[in-house]
Amino acid sequence: MKIFNTLSRTKEELVPLTPGEIKMYVCGPTVYNLIHIGNARPMIVFDTVRRYFEHKGFTVKYVSNFTDVDDKIIKKAIEEGVDADTVSRRYIEECKKDMAAMNVKPATVHPQATQEIGGMLEMIQNLIDKGHAYAAKDGTVYFRTSSWKDYGKLSHKNLEDLQSGFREIKVTGEEGKEEPGDFVLWKPRKEGEPFWESPWCDGRPGWHIECSVMSKRYLGDRIDIHAGGEDLIFPHHENEIAQSECANGTSFATYWMHNAFLNIDNKKMSKSLGNFFTVREISEKYDLQVLRFFMLSAHYRSPLNFSADLMEASKNGLERILTCADKLKDLEDTAQEGEANEAERANLEEVSGLRDKFESAMEDDFNTADAISAVFELVKLANSTADSTSSRFYVVSLRQEIVKLCGVLGILTEKEKESLEQDVEELIEARQQARKDKNFALADEIRGTLLEMGIVLEDTREGVKWKRV
């Protein structure tokens, strides 16, 4: 399997550290707001990477953090007159609901920075003991970038350029730095902010140290894949490598995967620019499967521009696949018992060729755009060859193939036939009532409750549809 490694800037053959197992760490969101669809891109892309490994029989240990101590969270907490914990807890819950609605699997572990302070203090002390970090007079601890010759290897930056570049942006308050390129591991508390005791000062961690620590704790000193958006290459991932490799004395991640940006009007969608749509907003207009399908319609390393037209195209494309799967399901109930005939057997050869095409696309650095083309070809074949005269074996084989390949992409095709449990039914009823009463806050609340129970709702012209996540 070929994977583009940002570290070497080449496509490489993937060799896992432990045969049959993939250890994967994906940097997660800072939780001070509802996530926007830019944040959803790495979630969907790397969830699909995970699903493909699982499809090929690997066990995947998938760790993705929530950054729950940060200036923006503290600012929001102050604005609302609550503590930082209240803000982060709220948005972690909301993020998990969005993930479920996008059919992003929960990680094996979702660690939170505030729960991992002990490990951070240990790693920082270890770095100080080895001469890779130092405490300034005010108790701030910095990583000494000049102590490590490999600094810059991921972002392909030259340390000398970095040091001189930083000279100009060295700001007051960082006088304790030995070199401008050094970065913060621990910083002193400020009035009104959450803090923890440490040997250097009461304070809180810098951002980068949390991922080095969580990755070590849940996956070990070495991992196969470390992933995130391309804005994380520098400084976040560069600094993680420095911390982890210096503390653990071994190489950190074998492969670095970075998704390109989701843009809007060809500018990065971001909270700070204010040019974003939240996943929640999009869910009011579309089934989030459409968003997922849209994200996978481009290669993850290509920029993707968000537009209503492209979303409509994704909606139509997805509908074509789902309609075909439904049609095959219906044919299954009426089809002739018995073996496939000669023409069907020839078509099934073609199906197997299309599965190979799908897998080859995925094995070429997860080219989901080409993988989707193979699914469309399969749909075309099914639409033109399966009808009421087909054998059951044939229609079942076709449908299973579509369901399986869509499953790898995290797209659900199954028409749910299960009956609703009593309490789910009552909640849906209550939500309908709330909507009739124009009590949309309550309706949303109920939708959230159902989500937590693993039920996603979809409002269609024919009424409310639901599915299990």
Ligand code: AMP
């Ligand atoms: P943040 O909450 O900003 O730290 O972002 C969480 C994750 O979303 C990181 O992996 C970012 O790189 C990624 N991300 C943020 N904005 C975008 C965007 N517009 N397109 C793609 N990825 C993004």
Ligand code: ZN
């Ligand atoms: Zn990180």
